[in-house]
Amino acid sequence: MIAFFALVAVWDDMHNIATGDSFRSRAIAARALSQPPLLHQLLSYSTEVEGYRMSNSSHINRQRLLERFLRYVQVETTANPDSEEYPSSPGQWTLGKILYEELRAMGLEEVEHDAHGLVWATLPSTAGDGASNTLPTILFNAHVDTSPDASGANVRPAVLERYPGGDIPLEKNGKVIDVASCPALNQLIGHTLITTDGTTLLGGDDKAGVAAIMELAEHLLEHPNLPHGPVRILFTCDEEIGRGALHMDLAKAGAAAGYTLDGGGQAEVENENFSADQMTVRAYGNNIHPSIGKGRMVNALRGLSKLIAALPTEALTPESTEGRDGFIHPYSLSGAVDYAEAKFLLRDFVTERLDDQALLLQATADSLVQETPGLRFELVRQRQYRNMADAQRSAPHVVDFSIAAYKNLGLTPHLGAIRGGTDGAVFSEMGLPTPNLSVGQHNIHSVLEFASLDQMVLAIQHAIEVLNIWQQQGRS
Numbered sequence: 001m002i003a004f005f006a007l008v009a010v011w012d013d014m015h016n017i018a019t020g021d022s023f024r025s026r027a028i029a030a031r032a033l034s035q036p037p038l039l040h041q042l043l044s045y046s047t048e049v050e051g052y053r054m055s056n057s058s059h060i061n062r063q064r065l066l067e068r069f070l071r072y073v074q075v076e077t078t079a080n081p082d083s084e085e086y087p088s089s090p091g092q093w094t095l096g097k098i099l100y101e102e103l104r105a106m107g108l109e110e111v112e113h114d115a116h117g118l119v120w121a122t123l124p125s126t127a128g129d130g131a132s133n134t135l136p137t138i139l140f141n142a143h144v145d146t147s148p149d150a151s152g153a154n155v156r157p158a159v160l161e162r163y164p165g166g167d168i169p170l171e172k173n174g175k176v177i178d179v180a181s182c183p184a185l186n187q188l189i190g191h192t193l194i195t196t197d198g199t200t201l202l203g204g205d206d207k208a209g210v211a212a213i214m215e216l217a218e219h220l221l222e223h224p225n226l227p228h229g230p231v232r233i234l235f236t237c238d239e240e241i242g243r244g245a246l247h248m249d250l251a252k253a254g255a256a257a258g259y260t261l262d263g264g265g266q267a268e269v270e271n272e273n274f275s276a277d278q279m280t281v282r283a284y285g286n287n288i289h290p291s292i293g294k295g296r297m298v299n300a301l302r303g304l305s306k307l308i309a310a311l312p313t314e315a316l317t318p319e320s321t322e323g324r325d326g327f328i329h330p331y332s333l334s335g336a337v338d339y340a341e342a343k344f345l346l347r348d349f350v351t352e353r354l355d356d357q358a359l360l361l362q363a364t365a366d367s368l369v370q371e372t373p374g375l376r377f378e379l380v381r382q383r384q385y386r387n388m389a390d391a392q393r394s395a396p397h398v399v400d401f402s403i404a405a406y407k408n409l410g411l412t413p414h415l416g417a418i419r420g421g422t423d424g425a426v427f428s429e430m431g432l433p434t435p436n437l438s439v440g441q442h443n444i445h446s447v448l449e450f451a452s453l454d455q456m457v458l459a460i461q462h463a464i465e466v467l468n469i470w471q472q473q474g475r476s
């Protein structure tokens, strides 16, 4: 996660290479939450168990968590967009096997490394047999692959205990993580930070999530007095190249709600992302030798260029928008005189506005046809993914519980909206509402990437509190 100013960074566009969309993180707007009445109500749920809850959950085994994280980031799991295989790189099998073995050794149930490389496990409810049947199953998900934007080979993590503030010089290539371009550092003084040696990415995106979920599982096993319903664990592959949800099996997940631990910093809940379609515009012209083209040639390439030029540039473009504003983005153009083709991304947080964007393209094409006899356009719209808020509208408690859990830990939660897609959006659309939560990632997809161990600990404490709230709700 790239965090800057009040914007919080994020996530890889889930959507794949064929569309030309980039998988880089997008800046997203975050806003502090007011506290609706429901949340006040939720706050009171956990007060009765607060004493013992805090005495147990606050003692997360930091050293073991750190060792896990360091172990996982050293496995090269770079996703390969050019591969047809699933997972797209052999290291994802390797890490999956490690996680499978560790989960089995811990004594989790239904531990499986499936035919696609996904790792599944179940932590049974701590409630008695009768009650556990009525408690909702909650799924925690993280992805094992890392971004192809920077090398993930021979990652040599460096641990900086009690960060004193200021710029952080890395061991190699003269690289420096500087406060000016990463002001989030100002909030991390005293934290244990893990950086790279300057030659690779770290892979905290999303091995911070993987390590946190693994430590959560072991912590809950060691503290059977912490109340929770059934917990399902799922580690997915190839999220960074838009294939993370490809082999998600909803029936196998068997969960009422999910949370991806794949977010930046701390106390962010990302519950919105772009809705997305792709539009292919085909232009048909008429080719003839240019020497005798007068009055007879119809240039499809010129027609399509005019169409792109006629679109707004001061708004509705990636170059001119941020926060919650959507855009029409032409990202590919090819062709000749008789035929040309362009591809556009349509993006907005309000799904209906994709229709407006499509209409604008159609109207622009129609007017060009009017002024250029013989020119013809064909527009083909392809559905991509939807704002997870659409699917989560029927289950607002999934986000509310996570917000309440942050407040119970004394943190100020923020809601974020992702200018891209996420696996959670696909899970949500499939029927499993799945917002994304912070897990201490910073400067992702870069050799300047680092992670905060303290924020990973907070993510685990938060997950414990989320489960506590869920089991109280499930009893009613």
Ligand SMILES: [Zn+2]
Pocket (backbone or CB within 6 Å): 011, 012, 143, 205, 206, 239, 262
């Ligand atoms: Zn990620």
